[in-house]
Amino acid sequence: MIQKAMFPGKYLQGAGALSELPHLVNQLGSKALLLASPSVLNSVLPKWGAGLSHPQILREQFRGECSREELNRITVLIQRNGIDLMIGMGGGKTIDTAKIVTDWAGIPVIVVPTIASTDAPCSGCAVCYSPEGVFEEVLYQKSNPGAVVVDLNIIASAPVRYLVSGMGDALATWFEARSCERTKSLNECGGHSTLSGIGIAKLCYQSLLEYGFSAKLANERELVTPALANIAEANILLSGIGFESCGIACAHAVHNGLTVLEETHSWFHGEKVAFGVLTGLHLSSASMQELEEVYGFCDKVGLPTTLADIGVDSSQRDRLMLVAEESCKPGSSMHKEAGDISPSLVLDAMLMADAMGTKRHGG
Numbered sequence: 001m002i003q004k005a006m007f008p009g010k011y012l013q014g015a016g017a018l019s020e021l022p023h024l025v026n027q028l029g030s031k032a033l034l035l036a037s038p039s040v041l042n043s044v045l046p047k048w049g050a051g052l053s054h055p056q057i058l059r060e061q062f063r064g065e066c067s068r069e070e071l072n073r074i075t076v077l078i079q080r081n082g083i084d085l086m087i088g089m090g091g092g093k094t095i096d097t098a099k100i101v102t103d104w105a106g107i108p109v110i111v112v113p114t115i116a117s118t119d120a121p122c123s124g125c126a127v128c129y130s131p132e133g134v135f136e137e138v139l140y141q142k143s144n145p146g147a148v149v150v151d152l153n154i155i156a157s158a159p160v161r162y163l164v165s166g167m168g169d170a171l172a173t174w175f176e177a178r179s180c181e182r183t184k185s186l187n188e189c190g191g192h193s194t195l196s197g198i199g200i201a202k203l204c205y206q207s208l209l210e211y212g213f214s215a216k217l218a219n220e221r222e223l224v225t226p227a228l229a230n231i232a233e234a235n236i237l238l239s240g241i242g243f244e245s246c247g248i249a250c251a252h253a254v255h256n257g258l259t260v261l262e263e264t265h266s267w268f269h270g271e272k273v274a275f276g277v278l279t280g281l282h283l284s285s286a287s288m289q290e291l292e293e294v295y296g297f298c299d300k301v302g303l304p305t306t307l308a309d310i311g312v313d314s315s316q317r318d319r320l321m322l323v324a325e326e327s328c329k330p331g332s333s334m335h336k337e338a339g340d341i342s343p344s345l346v347l348d349a350m351l352m353a354d355a356m357g358t359k360r361h362g363g
């Protein structure tokens with residue numbers, strides 16, 4: 001049995017952390033390409049990136065999709081300009097594009113997330129889509145990002161829905177880690193969890209309970225507080241190390257299942273994952289005390305607890321069965337849960353998660 005864990009090379013976080021970039025660029029390379037979305041180039045950088053007009057940092061606009069076409073375009077730019085370091089700045093797709101092309105080119109990447117909506121920035125995997133935005137495949141990199149820089153001024157000024165969604169993604173980390181530990185399943189690096197991985201996943205959950213609500217309030221008022229810092233760290237670093245080093249299970253399988261329903265497409269990754277966490281708790285007969293704690297957390301920060309909260313009509317059993325079947329297909333992380341999991345068990349667990357959420361809301 002081999003235990004494995006994966007970590008980013010460096011993690012920097014704080015108000016004004018962007019000012020560390022020129023120093024990092026000097027440490028990790030000599031000519032950098034900064035790939036950023038139009039909103040980052042037009043509003044975030046002019047506001048917060050004063051020190052980034054470094055002669056060795058070229059800027060390039062991301063064209064919106066992490067597709068083969070875009071990956072090939074950036075690869076050519078790297079070769080033509082003698083680039084030996086990349087900075088991927090923005091949301092998930094910009095970051096994923098930078099991670100993949102630098103892996104192909106064998107050069108380091110610095111990741112600068114401008115929202116704390118998922119745990120992707122620290123991980124060594126990325127999702128590739130068709131130019132039309134349809135999921136194609138998950139690509140694994142040889143190593144995790146060389147550095148991740150989180151500027152809390154930028155995170156605090158982003159819309160609060162991103163931070164809350166990130167908390168939904170982070171909420172899954174401990175419960176999925178526990179499921180994989182119970183069944184001795186492999187984690188996302190193809191090994192068994194280390195003590196550090198499990199400890200980080202547990203800390204992630206504790207941070208959410210302790211600081212989640214306060215961080216949400218701070219974000220609503222664009223304030224940088226210790227609670228906001230702790231939640232940015234939980235969403236980006238702890239959840240990132242936790243999911244990769246401990247594994248995923250029911251919550252992400254339900255998320256993937258939900259994506260077959262068109263009506264869920266406008267809900268964020270972490271919002272659907274949160275409903276998957278609740279489903280997983282019912283599937284694994286969690287105690288009433290634990291259910292109270294997790295539902296209470298979701299209600300407090302505004303994460304979904306019912307199917308209606310993610311745009312799904314709970315009376316349509318046949319459509320929900322499609323979700324359950326998709327979440328149980330061969331190779332799905334659903335099979336990291338204990339016992340013989342079938343689509344009908346998952347369907348009942350989803351309906352039970354919905355029933356409890358509805359009841360709590362007075363339905």
Ligand SMILES: [Zn+2]
Pocket residue numbers: 118119169252269273
């Ligand atoms: Zn996730």
